[in-house]
Amino acid sequence: MSRDHRDDDSSSVNRRHFLTGAAALGAAVGTLAVKPAQAEVAFPTERGKFGSGGAATGAVNRSENTLYDCEVEGDLPDDLDGAFYRVGPDAQYPKPKSLEHDIGFDGEGHVSMFRIQNGHVDYRSRWVKNDRWKAQNKARKSLYGVYRNPYTDDPSVRGKSRATQNTQVWYHNGRVLAMKEDTMPAALDPHTLETLDGNYKFDGALEGQTFTAHPKNDSHTGDLLAFGYEARGLGSTDIHVFRISPQGKTLWKAWVKAPYCSEIHDYAITEKHIIFLVYPLAYLGEERMRAGGLHWGWDSTKSTYLGVMRRDGDGKDIQWVKGPQTMCTHVMGCWTDGNKVTVDMDGGDANQFPFFPNIHEPFDPAKAAGKVRRFTFDTAKRNVRSFDMQVMYPQYSGGLARQDDRYHTVPYRYGFLIGGGPGGGG
Template identity: 40%
Template sequence: MTHRFPDLPIFAGFDAPGRTEADIFDLEFDGEVPIALDGTFFRVAPDQQFAPKFGTDIFFNGDGLVCAFRFKEGRVHFRSRYARTERFLAERDAGKALFGAYRNPFTDDPSVVGKVRGTANTNVVVHGGRLLALKEDSPPTAMDPHSLETTKSVFRFDGGLTSETFTAHPKIDPTTGEMISINYEANGLATADFTYCVIDKEGRVTRELWLKAPYPAMIHDIGVTENYVIIPVMPLTADIERLKAGKPHFTYRPDLDQVYGVLPREGEASDLRWFHVSHGLQGHAINAFDEGGKVYLDIGVTDGNVFSFFPEADGRVQDVRTVRGGPVRWTFDMKTNATPQCRPLAEFGGEFPHVDDRYATRAYRHGYAGSMDPSAPYDFERCGPPTANFFLNTVMHIDTASGTMKKWSPGPTSAVQEPVFAPRSADAPEGDGYILVLVSRLLENRTDLVVLDAQHIEEGPLATIRLPIRLRSGLHGNWVPAIAMKADASRSSCIAAGVRAEDGVHEG
């Protein structure tokens, strides 16, 4: 019997699963790859290895396909490997999908009951000598950052992580090297419990504080400052009875406030303060910082639901074209009980933001994001409808000090993915460096990696690195300088030598 992917937009055209692990040495390019770029750009995408169990699915339920672009001496090499999660290994062994609906174990094949369902498909970070492939419903999958070989299918930081989940968006303090995470549904499906975790630069959990949210809901991203953690609780709620009835994991609740928790990094549960403001759906955090007793969070917020696959309880789905929003700055005065203040950062609908990571958790000036710019031309006649999973056509640069913006679009037959910042050097001024952005060539059905000058993105590519294959639309990634990889090389080599991914599931 032949198993085929369903004839649905999310599995068609440029969005068709790529299902390709590859090594491509010395990629072709136009222009000049800056010699200053010495490091690796990692990214991950949901990319199902098998057709879905029930004949339909959502984009967020695909297996994590990790890609690495290694920059060295003006040349670029490419590698891609699947994260060998428990789920991936079980299905590879069976030769078919065994896990059912997104984050709903009640829909799984009986043979996989009790296995970790995570797909490691949302983000990849290097920390403590490991490449961590992340999905917020499960512990990380650990991989060797050089070979991309999976070293631990389920990694619990050598027993330091007791939560059932881990975030997809940890924040790394550039001064201390600590990695900080907020892990929701920590005590099981649809629970309001979450944990605040601190992991030192060696990869050891030094703190795991258990906390309670106002209700079970998604906490997708966070803000971290030198002294505080900001916790946006989204109006996407979970309910165990709905899951048992086969309903989607999350329900959009337009009747709920935006809720933000603010916790001192050295605080206890009793120090957590909750702030309620008018309804909105929080997106990804751009950055956060604190000064003079005030905490600032820059984050994308919309006035409605952008996720059609998480409808309201009655099944109602808002037309995404009516949703409005953009990046805003929230100000929390920790000396008073005043309502947080909000102001727009820019007049554009941007997502997938990045900053110069050397300024993460601190006051900063330069931010970058993808955007759907309605003024940028799109060739509907030749390209057909925009890609179903998400469509961005512009890279934006915002100067938060002046409020000015610059932008670059790749043309009417292309789309962009998440833009990532790479500094020119370790001691370069903030924002002095490059933007790396994957460009989907819709007519050619393949992908380029474009390098832009981060201060002059409007001038177009310094280099266009040509992949002979197509990379499905990804979610998140990060730039890791070579010096950071070298510092971790001996440890990660030992990890890789100790176990092979094909050996099965490895706990840590």
């Protein structure tokens, strides 16, 4: 029912008058405190216009759930004992109407789990209750403006954390980490999903402000390897890269500089190397941000770089090598054989995100089509002019490549891609 319809419906109880009457009665008997009225929330009539979360599909949840015993189709193995965790953006409140087309990546993180044990499946979901969530919960409205643009926030939260932690979940050291690449993770209780720390910094030894949503586990040691880009503030080219023990202790860290500030959504690790891909989805600059603009835009005049560095060094050995223009967001697999590094990612020939504008030319859907691309680089050669990029399976297109997370760093046989090809999608 639309808000207008509700206000005009004379056949139903007038909700505002009813509540006013109830408050007056409560004050008379001393049970209800009368507070100044807060503005009603203006919910959009179309779910896709929340301005954050679910914009692509219209899917907004906004409801935390605890459901004991889901209905199960088929038979569960009696000895299946574990949990399946998920996270996604779920708008806590709709943004102002002027921001109803802001991108879905900015919805507040909402984590859910299916706990499977003794032939039963229990479901639970909880929002990541960080400082942003708490501030909006108290204000009963959206306080944060454009995706990754702090200049557009409500003055009451200016300078405060904009964390949403809505991109991926990862189990580490007795905690579920909810992650988003522009802030530190949130640490959640793995059984209850209650937020233990909305700005989790492990043992406190990390110096950067950001943490990727795609960390990797070392196949041999179980160490957590991760990085943060734009790690010294808005528009910075600083990348903090680090290794953390299974018990949460920082074992190694280094700083490197990117050729320019761009989205580095994922990265690759092998037994010997760490690899970054820098592509022209670039930071558009302070002036544009202060005018309320977007953080990212596709600047095709910038080059694509592959950065390769040794693990556990001081970072000074990093080599940035230019190559063919591409935008690849997710790593499927990677390994080092002798001196040769191989990285498989999915990506297009140019911008894949039409919601981040092309600066110099129209968006090209054909160039956006994601293919599995294999990057190779010989670390023994100096002054290499270009990295090599090969499209592996041109008949298949898709995105969100990954493999079994337990087997990063070494050669792999099975990779997964969501997408379509001969015979249909899936």
